[in-house]
Amino acid sequence: MRRRLLLLGTVVVAVLAVVAVLAxxxxxxxxxxxxxxxxxxxxxxxxxxxxxPAVTLSKLRGQVVVMNFWASWCTxxxxxxxxxxxxxxxxxxxxxxxLGVDFEDTSDGAKDYMHQSGLTYPVVEDKDSKTALAxxxxxxxxxxxxDRSGRIVDRIIGRVDADRLAGAVxxxxxxxxx
Amino acid sequence: MRGRWSAxxxxxxxxxxxxAATLGLVAVRGHQQPASRSQQVQQIASGLHxxxxxxxxxxxxxxPLAQQMRQQIDEQLAAGRTPDEIxxxxxxxxxxxxxxxxxxxxxxxxxxxxxxxxxxxxxxxxVLLLRRWRRPSGVDAAEPNGRAPLTSAQRQAxxxxxxxxxxxxx
Numbered sequence: 001m002r003r004r005l006l007l008l009g010t011v012v013v014a015v016l017a018v019v020a021v022l023a024x025x026x027x028x029x030x031x032x033x034x035x036x037x038x039x040x041x042x043x044x045x046x047x048x049x050x051x052x053p054a055v056t057l058s059k060l061r062g063q064v065v066v067m068n069f070w071a072s073w074c075t076x077x078x079x080x081x082x083x084x085x086x087x088x089x090x091x092x093x094x095x096x097x098x099l100g101v102d103f104e105d106t107s108d109g110a111k112d113y114m115h116q117s118g119l120t121y122p123v124v125e126d127k128d129s130k131t132a133l134a135x136x137x138x139x140x141x142x143x144x145x146x147d148r149s150g151r152i153v154d155r156i157i158g159r160v161d162a163d164r165l166a167g168a169v170x171x172x173x174x175x176x177x178x
Numbered sequence: 179m180r181g182r183w184s185a186x187x188x189x190x191x192x193x194x195x196x197x198a199a200t201l202g203l204v205a206v207r208g209h210q211q212p213a214s215r216s217q218q219v220q221q222i223a224s225g226l227h228x229x230x231x232x233x234x235x236x237x238x239x240x241x242p243l244a245q246q247m248r249q250q251i252d253e254q255l256a257a258g259r260t261p262d263e264i265x266x267x268x269x270x271x272x273x274x275x276x277x278x279x280x281x282x283x284x285x286x287x288x289x290x291x292x293x294x295x296x297x298x299x300x301x302x303x304x305v306l307l308l309r310r311w312r313r314p315s316g317v318d319a320a321e322p323n324g325r326a327p328l329t330s331a332q333r334q335a336x337x338x339x340x341x342x343x344x345x346x347x348x
Contacts, residue, residue: 007303010299014295014296014299017292035273036269036271036273037270037271043271104242128246128249129242129243129246130246130250132243133246133247133268133271134271135271136229136271136272136273136276137229137230137243138229138230138272139230
């Protein structure tokens with residue numbers, strides 16, 4: 001009788017363990033997991049500008065960088081446009097660089113959208129998606145916050161709002177991390 | 179009936195041994211080495227999740243980002259990087275979830291060890307059942323001659339008969 005109970009207990013524990021492992025793994029959205037890049041040095045790049053000169057990230061060291069991956073065909077990117085512009089206008093004189101990175105888009109499409117929307121911050125073109133791959137992009141919009149030392153301190157998946165951005169950017173501009 | 183169960187148990191054990199041997203052989207031999215660089219690209223790409231797709235590998239996805247990943251793999255192979263280094267580069271940017279197979283560390287390791295534990299557990303259960311089935315049913319271990327043990331009523335009757343014999347002899 002005791003042996004039967006032991007066997008039954010073992011089977012129940014084994015089944016529960018399998019269910020727990022599957023539930024943990026299947027319930028997790030890979031896109032929502034923290035980027036392994038957070039806390040590390042931001043991968044460097046030099047990309048040609050669409051509305052200005054080429055930009056090399058390492059040359060922006062000493063400034064806080066908000067880097068936003070977007071495309072002209074991305075509806076959600078259009079919806080966050082105002083928040084990004086507001087942030088840029090509000091903090092550009094305090095040491096903030098807002099950089100748009102155009103992802104999987106045509107130059108003409110990007111230029112048309114920028115002209116129509118009145119986008120004012122610098123935008124570069126990631127023609128071969130190498131920068132997107134280096135930053136582990138899973139979809140757009142995605143926004144990275146980089147501190148003055150060139151370290152990624154946060155990744156925001158999806159649309160940003162002005163208040164959240166302000167809350168994240170202000171401590172970085174004061175010299176600390178988020 | 180007992181013989182049929184024993185034969186079935188033997189078949190299960192042999193099947194388990196054959197499965198374990200096959201898995202062991204595959205593990206030892208590993209995958210077939212690709213002949214050309216494009217095959218090597220295909221092999222590495224088939225082990226990576228397309229980051230913007232649902233359940234498609236980089237090798238199978240027609241998405242532009244997957245195409246860029248295949249091109250990047252090709253460029254890195256041409257530059258002399260090993261497949262492991264290339265995979266590590268994607269893991270550094272995307273995390274372990276970019277791999278089609280779970281990593282061999284952390285919680286992902288359960289995918290490799292759990293089947294082995296289940297197979298060993300199953301083999302143990304089969305062995306225990308075989309031992310039980312092979313034991314002659316209804317025969318007490320203390321009855322090596324194979325005869326059925328006496329019931330308590332028979333024992334009492336026997337005891338009474340022996341006592342009567344002793345009284346008659348006395």
